[in-house]
Amino acid sequence: MDNQKISPETRLAQMIAKLKENEFRITPQRYAVLRILAHSEYHPSAESIYEQLIADYPTMSPATVYKTINLLKKNGEILELEFSEMSNRYDGNRPYPHPHMICTQCGAIVDPPMHDFEKLKSKMMEETGFTISSFRLDFFGLCPDCRKE
């Protein structure tokens, strides 16, 4: 599984290629959303993407951001981190399951180095009779910055 960092430009090109491959249009609005997702390290929310775009695209609607996110989801080009007490967050760089570190104070979400969960997965499958297709692993705590206070 690829885990080394891909450049934002390459990632953007990948996302565009996938959408084109499936015959979706790359509109200026979609391009703008894809660009932010490809460049973001901090797992933005839909609202945060919208706020970054509204300056350059005054007619941009939150609905369009949500629609583009859902389009990327359907095409497997984005990972959605669901929350119920706050907005969902998105990872456009690594659209496959991987662990996240979530700061309970400032809300930062960062990617730790990927570890191998295959052994754990197969053990769980044996013990429960499930077939496992995906997983979600979040660690909650304080990020280095918030620890200092």
Add this chain to the structure above:
Amino acid sequence: MDNQKISPETRLAQMIAKLKENEFRITPQRYAVLRILAHSEYHPSAESIYEQLIADYPTMSPATVYKTINLLKKNGEILELEFSEMSNRYDGNRPYPHPHMICTQCGAIVDPPMHDFEKLKSKMMEETGFTISSFRLDFFGLCPDCRKE
């Protein structure tokens, strides 16, 4: 960490003891909600708890179910599994972080045997500089029943 199954009656008594200890009243409504949580293996939603109670407690309100759940949360006697695309689910038997197997077809949520995450946790802390206080680990797939189809 205790991981062997506790009887529903014992678990109910534990929850009641904790609430009394913190000077909360054990009303008939609260008792009913606690009883369901102590007896449930399937990680019920608030709505599901309400539906089970409305027959015996015709005046029961969903608000009371939610309030009781929040009371238990504040007292550390329940584990909340947040979702954004469906209702939150609750574990009153093991109110500490542990992995879950979630069937994407029928929605069943079951507890696999608890494994040791201490090594993984400390490795993550080293590599990211976070202090980790909690975690969430969900495996998604098909349960044995849904696999058969």
Add this chain to the structure above:
DNA sequence: TTATTAGTTGATAATCATTATCTATTCACT
């Protein structure tokens, strides 16, 4: 070039789980 058609945008309304509000009720304790 114009017409046709499907895809897309953006404003707005709808949804739905959960929380907040407020009044009536119940409980604990004098």
Add this chain to the structure above:
DNA sequence: AGTGAATAGATAATGATTATCAACTAATAA
């Protein structure tokens, strides 16, 4: 029995996300 605090339940509010639909845009056909 009386008093004050806690609780229940009805209802409204919240907020993120989705649905709806008319206007707009782009691609292709005539």
